[in-house]
Amino acid sequence: MRLTFRKKALLFIIPILIIVSVVYTYESIRMEKHIMRTEIIKRSEVITAFAGKTGELPILSGNPELLKRAISYLKTASDIVSVAFYDSRMEVLMKEGLLVSHKSLKISPDAPVTFFETDDRFDFYTPVFTVKSVEDIGIFQEDSGRHIKEHIGWVGIGFSKSTMKETERRIVLRDLMLAIIFSSASSILAYFLITIAVRPLMVLLNAVKRLKEGEYPEIKVESSSDEIGTLAAEFNRMTVAIKDRESRLIESEKKMHDLFERVEHAIFRLDKEGAIIETNRKFDELCGGANEFCGLFTSHMNGLRLQKAASAGIKNSEERIMDSAGNDLIVIMSVYPEFDEHGNITGFDGYFVDMTEKKRLEETLMQTQKLDSLGMLAGGIAHDFNNILTGVLGYASLSKSMVTEGDRLYKYIDTIEKSASRAASLAQQLLGFARKGKYFMTKMPINDLVKEVIAFLRETFDRSITIVVDTEENLPPIEGDSNQLYQAIMNLCINARDAMPEGGRLYIKTEFYLLHDEKVVDFFQIPPGEYIRVSVTDTGVGMPPEVKKKIFEPFYTTKGIGKGTGLGLAMVYGIIKNHGGHINVYSEPGLGTTVRLYLPKAEGEVEEKRRDTVMRERPKKGTVLLIDDEEVVRELGKDILEAYDYDVMLAVHGNEGVRIFNENKERIDLVILDMVMPEKGGRQTFKEIKSLKPDAKILICSGYGEEQYFYELFESGAAGFLQKPFQHTELLSKVEDAMAR
Template sequence: MASSRPARSGALLSTLLILLGAAASAAVLLWAIGDPVFAAIFFAGVLALAAPLLLLGGGRRRNASAASDVAPTTDLSLLRAALDCSEAAAAVTDAHGQILAANEVWQEWFGARGPLDLPLGTDMGALLVAARRDGRAGETGLQAGEIQLSASLRVAGLDDGHVVWTLDRPVANDLAAEAERLVSGETGDRLGLAGVMSLVADPDGNLLAASRAFLLRATADGHAGLGTPLVDLLTVSPEGALLFARDGKNGTPLRIVQVPLTDSAETGPSLFLLLEDAGEFGREGGANINALLEILPLGLALADRDGRFIYLNSAFRRGAGLDRDVEPTWPGDLVVDEDKAAVSDSVRRFARGPSMSGDIAVRLRSKPEEPVAMTVAGARGLGDAAVLLSLKDNTEEDRLKRQVAQATKMQAVGQLAGGVAHDFNNILTAIIGHCDLMLMRHTPGDSDYDDIQQIRSNSNRAAGLTRQLLAFSRQQTLRPQVLQLPDVIAEVSNLLKRLLGEKVSLQVKHGRALGAVRADPGQLEQVIVNLAVNARDAMPEGGALTIQTYSVSADDVRRMGSEILPIAEYTALRVTDTGSGIPANVLPKIFEPFFTTKEVGKGTGLGLSTVYGIVKQSGGFIFAESQPGQGTSFVIYLPVNRSETPASTRKVKETTGELWGSGTILLVEDEATVRAVAERALTRHGYTVLLAENGEAAIEILEREPKIDLMISDVVMPTMDGPTTARIARQMNPDLPILFISGYAEEQLRQSIDLERVSFLAKPFSVQKLAESARDALAAK
């Protein structure tokens, strides 16, 4: 009613304006001609013409006003047609969640239930409130039985009084999703016309998708909800025949073929093909099955009871490496001679036994290097076809398994090597220490001096072997610094020329814009020397050794497609020789400790394992490439370090200074020989030494001794280890300096020891080195 008042006011105003205009025009006409009769006629004519126009305009305004007062109506048929354009389950509800219209997918999945009545594992009412507040809302990870769904809500309508709901399964680009799409679409319809019903079910037997032919046959109304158990739709007769549950025991038996869509039917969905025919499998039905197998992206083939091929689809031919004009007769024709018997036996067993499936590893004639998995399954109800075969390329899976097995073996051997090296370092520490103490009492020229020096020299050689073991197990002590690889190669190039001899030429090539790396320059020199010596031994008649450095960008790594090398920027070092090469069966073992192809007495088998350990401990990666008779290349990738300025690799001569000192030192060491040597060495340099064979004894000494200037402790000890002892000691004396002695890497120990002002001394050590470390630790107090 309020809107009609302005309309009436507008009409009245228009009428008054027309009357005033007509009167004014008649007055002017009367003044001009002086004839009142003519002026009156003119005034009446204007009124006659204006009256219909006024009536027409008012009617239109009244009609418009009346039309505006009538609420718009909803065309539900048009709304349902629009919703059916969506492949997801879609519905429109009012503001309170009452359903107004839903598409066919919604009705197929949920029937007439509204969204608020669906058990999806979340509060749909809260989702509706959020949509009305924000205009839209959504949620993923909803569960409809065994099926995951995602929900999307959007407020719509002139007065925002309606909500559009969309429920859909997450799209996955995999074979199972493609099979579900084919089965529920036109492909499923065409199979149904050929008499083949199809469906996709999860490992628990719940329906994921089905063709219309199956739904019309299995249900009364042609609809089955998402996740419906197949046991509700199918049953088994007392004779073991598969039947539709709605037909009862007198139904027509079904023939069924299960095609797993993943590696195993027990863990992934499967495609099921059903035929409703108890008679012989005719020629027309066989053609339909062949057509089905041809459109599937799986490599599938059919064989009869004798094992002869009946049909091979294109995917199977490609997987087996067959040409178009080649028609194999037996499955054994596809594999190497050694695997023929196993394939023939499997085909005969599954053809005559129960309907089961199994995998066997075979090598194809077209690709004898890498094994593939052949799945053999017994087929029933397919006429002459008794066996279904499929091929799966296991190349990538086998490669990953070998890599994992190799990494596990290297880790286990590394742990063993580290443990052996740790115990051996304790023995060498005692030997070297006693030699140093004896040399303090002997001078050059004494009868025993040379013998003691010989013992000490051999002990240092043994210490070098333990360092190699620790390098392989990535537990040696490194002194990393930021440097440039060309500087390291320049330092060692003169030594390499002497080692290689006259028969082997050395070529060094450096790339541009090389990034700095962080590594121990001395250990990198050892890596280069070890690789060069191995290359020299592989070229007894002479040849060329090329050392090349170049930069590797992140894009280059991405193009490599390596699953081992992380995507980052690297500086690469390639060492290439022109020697005899490494056989393919030996190449995976070259980095294992004590593995060598050299004659007895000419190699320890620790060279390449040491290289491997140093590169890994430096954060890098090493790969070997070789072809027999064409030489070998070792490529080392070290990550680029941009945080610090490269340091010079020139070695600086260390100054020793005075080693004598004073003060009380608490020595904690569980190895008696090491404890005895360290005590004598420190006492000879002026210190008072208190001994503790374990952490508990050390704590007791700290409790009763008021003044201790330094604690020297082993790291690995029984009951209470060194770090635990040090933490308790720091609680009792916060300013106590601590010197750890250990055969393991300093970097590894610092990661596990969260204490400040802690020094490290690597085993085996000499008497002089122990005195220097004690002096430095006391000086830093």
């Protein structure tokens, strides 16, 4: 094609023109510099030789004044920068300026002129001779009056290269300028001629550039008869096709990107070294600060994860990683390698699903189910145990009242009573763990309860433990059973004491706490609301995480054999949960432990404590109907009451009790009613007796109780509550109180 040929010709001609110009300029500069250098050296040699001729008298005389004049005269030449006169031994007589060190030079008096060159100067040396007349040299010489030349010294002159270099620079600049002008003029002329021919191609080239930048230009085809016209038409069709395809790709990419960002899986891409190069929104939320794949993992095996991904991939593997705040996350992760056409790994694609909350809920559910199952078991055991202990403790206390303190049997009975009381205390702990230990729910100030605990602690704790109390004044009341809450706080303090065998600091604090921050609510898993917070902090040994997870499990203890039942904290957990509260524990090994109780704030005013005695004359005797399915409880109650002049009727179950009451309702003054019985339970029996006689006095008796259950009975007129097991004095006191109402 003509245009292709012209273009090739242009590309061929312009370099040739430039090369010719460069070669010519180079040779011209080289020749001119050589000629100029030769002329400067010759001129310097002439000046140096002349100085050698004129230096005879100053050197012979050694007169400093003559030497200075000679130097001044020689330095009138513009290029001379230094002059020196030497004697024949090359010792300096007079000099001005610096010369090449003469001691390192190899010069001979036989050479007219010797010169040395450095980067910035020429140094010329010439010998100085004098002619002497010799007479009467000897009888053997034919001519006794001839003259001889004697070498008397040297003249050294330094010539600057500055003028030469400046001239060389002007030559180079001049010749380069001429070369540039020639090359530019030739190239411009060639370019001008070729541009006219290739203008249509330039239009097409500009269109291609605009297409590359994202535009979609259309070329106006002036003539379609040649190759350029055909190419322009095809380009227009290609532009339309690319525009349509790119629009579809953009739409598809937008959909994929939206899906990539919206999906709740954390998605990431890695290079072959494991560096994170792309992530989605969910990944940034969880691990925004991560930049290395291996840096995500918490275990020491993290370096093997990438090897595993490279060899076979990671598919639905449960892993532990760190989020951006440094917290552990449990995730299900999959990572797949990417390969090029040669089978080499180019990177990795992966995603993970945050399972932390699900795992936590599963563990919480399992723990709750386990505790509920154990709670049901513990509650049942405690109930039956209390029934058994009722006979032991009741008969022991009754027998004890029948003997004098000095009697030999008194000691035995007292030991039985104390052992039964300890067993009853253990049953109470089981009931607390089973969340069945709330009996009398009243509105009370928590500070009064804490003060009672502190008073006991100060009397019983070792003096090596400092007790500090910080109670917020005018706290709202809470609603609960004072005995149970007292026991819960006391257990926490005892555990704190046991954690400080060498002494330390026990800090108890009460405060009003408004919980509304969503992050705090989610972290502690405590519903938002208004709470009274009780904190018990010690400076003891603390707990590792694996121990902290198990502290509320029943029968789990870190104490030695015989030093703990493992029910203390389980009981605390049951009591607080049964009061609608929550527990949070913070502990680190060596830094101590803080247990925080969150008890819901109660509405209304503090209730006055119910008095155990009634300021009225108590009846001396009466008729009591005792309904209980346990024979030992029935016989014990009958023996105690009859010993104190009460008439007693017995019933084995609810149906029999209702029948006996219906037959003797005018005679019966009080009903003692067990709550858990076969055939008909205490709640139904209570309702039927009340339906027969609305003002009937009924004393509730049970080995455990339920909050809502007892509230209903007290609201319906229950005369009191008797906790199993009981001593004979407790039974008599409760009976007297109930009958006096």
